[in-house]
Amino acid sequence: MSGIIDSGTMGRALVVLGAGSAAGRGVVEAALAAGRAVLAVGMDDATRQALSGRHPQGRLRALLAPVASDADAAALARRLRTPGLVVDGVVASLAGSHPCGRLIDEPAEVLQRTLDQDLLPHLFAARHLLPLLAEGSAGYVLIGGPGGRYPWAGYGHCSIAAAALRMMARVLHEEAGREGQRVQLLSMDAPVAADSPAALALGRRALAMLDEARHQCPAPIHDYAGEMTSAVIAGTPAAAASFHGIRAHRTTAGDVLPARHMRSARALLDAIASPTSPGSVHDEY
Numbered sequence: 001m002s003g004i005i006d007s008g009t010m011g012r013a014l015v016v017l018g019a020g021s022a023a024g025r026g027v028v029e030a031a032l033a034a035g036r037a038v039l040a041v042g043m044d045d046a047t048r049q050a051l052s053g054r055h056p057q058g059r060l061r062a063l064l065a066p067v068a069s070d071a072d073a074a075a076l077a078r079r080l081r082t083p084g085l086v087v088d089g090v091v092a093s094l095a096g097s098h099p100c101g102r103l104i105d106e107p108a109e110v111l112q113r114t115l116d117q118d119l120l121p122h123l124f125a126a127r128h129l130l131p132l133l134a135e136g137s138a139g140y141v142l143i144g145g146p147g148g149r150y151p152w153a154g155y156g157h158c159s160i161a162a163a164a165l166r167m168m169a170r171v172l173h174e175e176a177g178r179e180g181q182r183v184q185l186l187s188m189d190a191p192v193a194a195d196s197p198a199a200l201a202l203g204r205r206a207l208a209m210l211d212e213a214r215h216q217c218p219a220p221i222h223d224y225a226g227e228m229t230s231a232v233i234a235g236t237p238a239a240a241a242s243f244h245g246i247r248a249h250r251t252t253a254g255d256v257l258p259a260r261h262m263r264s265a266r267a268l269l270d271a272i273a274s275p276t277s278p279g280s281v282h283d284e285y
Contacts, residue, residue: 010037010061012086012134014210017067017125018093019043022192023143025051026199027091027206032058034207039085041065041076067094068116073124080132089138089210090129094121095145103156111157118145118161119168126172130181138210139182139218142169143202146188149223162187166221173220182213185221 014031018024019040028051031038037059040048048062063079066072080087096117103111122142130140146152148162169185176183186206192199205224212218 010039010059010085012088013037013039013059013061014138015039015041015080015087015090015129016043016093017041017090017129018095018143019062020047021093021095022194022196022199023188023202024091024093025194026192026196026201026203027093027143028060028203029054029195029200030203030207032060036088036207039063039080041067067121067125070124070127073121073128076125077128077132080129086134087129087132087137088134090125090133090140091143091206091210092122092125092141093143094118094125098155098158100154102154103160106157111160114157114161115164118158119164122165122168126176126183130176130183133181137214139184139213140172140176141206141209142172142183142185143206144169144185144187146190148187170220177217182218183220184209184213184218187221187223189223189225 014036016024016027016031016038019028019038020042024040024042025047028038028040028043032051032055035058038061040060040062042064043062044064045062048060052058052060063076065076065079067076094117096114098114098117099106099110101110126140126142133140142165144165145158145162147155147159148166150159152159152162166185166187169183172183186202186209188202192202202224205222209218209222
């Protein structure tokens with residue numbers, strides 16, 4: 001683990017896990033713009049310097065720390081117990097890099113690796129970081145990738161992990177709620193590109209969820225409708241690349257449909273689903 005936490009200047013700070021990902025960087029950027037102090041876990045120094053250049057008055061510290069095991073998360077928690085640092089909320093954007101391919105054709109190791117990278121790190125992190133949240137803190141938001149409600153063609157292994165994360169979020173929401181803590185999932189409908197308006201908008205939504213949790217008991221899952229395209233629906237490598245780090249091929253402008261058309265299609269699918277069927281929008285609250 002590298003990086004130094006300057007507790008004398010951090011005070012109350014938002015912890016962002018997976019801060020080097022596109023979604024994580026969007027959260028960090030939105031938090032700095034809002035005047036929050038941020039401890040970015042998983043962000044390299046080049047990215048930190050670029051963000052500091054855009055927000056010269058912002059308070060940003062970066063740590064290169066893995067969260068791939070219980071031991072990793074426990075080590076991070078020990079670092080966050082630095083005197084003078086108060087953890088004022090956590091946003092976790094944790095996902096690996098996965099290939100495109102049919103689930104039925106891939107070896108079992110592909111699914112196992114996806115679960116190891118996209119699901120279990122969220123459990124490890126929550127187990128060790130939830131106890132660090134300051135009294136009256138905004139809470140804990142997990143960010144999940146697309147495909148958790150409907151199969152993502154070509155990325156079935158990612159869909160399975162995303163669906164499992166939805167259930168994990170509900171379980172953690174229930175269990176943490178008994179201790180007065182708030183855990184929520186912000187579920188992306190589409191990947192976002194790094195340093196894009198969509199990533200920044202996603203970050204603002206995550207911060208809004210944290211702030212709302214201070215004053216009310218939130219729902220466990222919030223589905224975030226981003227800029228959906230036909231590439232996302234079809235599950236092409238280009239659509240997946242920005243969230244999961246998948247190798248991509250170029251697409252043409254003809255691949256993209258207006259977002260309003262995709263939202264209409266999504267609404268139609270929700271209307272067709274039974275109000276009590278697993279996976280329908282009515283079953284998430």
